[in-house]
Amino acid sequence: MPKARPISEAEFRRAVALTSExxxxxxNRAILTLSARAGMRIGEIQxxxxxxxxxxxxxxxxxxxxxxxxxxxxxxAREVFLNKAARRALEQFLELRGTxxxxxxxxxxxxRFGRSALxxxxxxxxxxxxxxxxxxxxxxxxxxxxxxxxxxxxIIQKAVGHKSLAATNAYLSARPAEVAAAVDLLR
Numbered sequence: 001m002p003k004a005r006p007i008s009e010a011e012f013r014r015a016v017a018l019t020s021e022x023x024x025x026x027x028n029r030a031i032l033t034l035s036a037r038a039g040m041r042i043g044e045i046q047x048x049x050x051x052x053x054x055x056x057x058x059x060x061x062x063x064x065x066x067x068x069x070x071x072x073x074x075x076x077a078r079e080v081f082l083n084k085a086a087r088r089a090l091e092q093f094l095e096l097r098g099t100x101x102x103x104x105x106x107x108x109x110x111x112r113f114g115r116s117a118l119x120x121x122x123x124x125x126x127x128x129x130x131x132x133x134x135x136x137x138x139x140x141x142x143x144x145x146x147x148x149x150x151x152x153x154x155i156i157q158k159a160v161g162h163k164s165l166a167a168t169n170a171y172l173s174a175r176p177a178e179v180a181a182a183v184d185l186l187r
Contacts, residue, residue: 006141008141011129015131019032026095026096034086034089036142037083037085038080039142039161042122044073046115050101054094061094142160143172
C-alpha cells in the first residue's frame with residue numbers, strides 16, 4: 001500500500017464535518033472516526049459486525065474490539081481500544097442503523113462493503129474536503145497524534161497492532177516544523 005499523505009487534525013475535522021453533506025453522514029463519520037481515533041485499518045473496519053462493537057447484554061458500545069487472527073492483517077489477533085470519540089460516533093451511527101446482527105457498515109445496496117469499495121469510499125470522503133490522500137490517512141493521523149502527545153512508541157505499536165517497532169516508526173517521519181523547533185532549542 002502506498003504511504004498515506006499525512007493529514008493534519010484540521011483536515012481530518014474538515015472531512016468529518018463534510019460528512020454531514022453525504023447521504024449517510026453517521027455511517028461515514030463513524031468510518032472516518034474508527035480510522036483516525038482508534039487506528040483501525042480499512043480492512044478491519046470493513047470486516048466489522050455489530051457484535052464486535054455492541055454489547056447486547058449491557059446495550060452499550062464496547063470499549064474495545066477484539067479482532068481474531070483470521071480478521072487482522074498478517075494473521076495477528078489484536079485488541080482495538082475505542083476512545084470516547086469513537087464510541088460516540090458509533091452510538092450516533094447505531095441510533096440510525098439499529099442493533100440488528102450483521103455487518104456493521106453496508107453500502108447503498110445494503111451489503112457489506114467490499115474492501116476496495118470502502119477504500120474508494122474513504123478516499124472520496126477525503127477528496128470531498130479537498131484532501132488528496134489515501135484511505136490510510138486516518139490511521140497515520142492516529143499514530144502521529146499519539147506520538148505528538150508524547151505516547152511511547154511501544155504503546156503506539158500495541159495500539160495499532162504492529163509486530164515491529166520499525167513498522168510503527170515508519171509513520172513518524174520528522175515534520176519540518178518539528179525539526180525547526182528542535183534546532184531552535186540550541187542557543
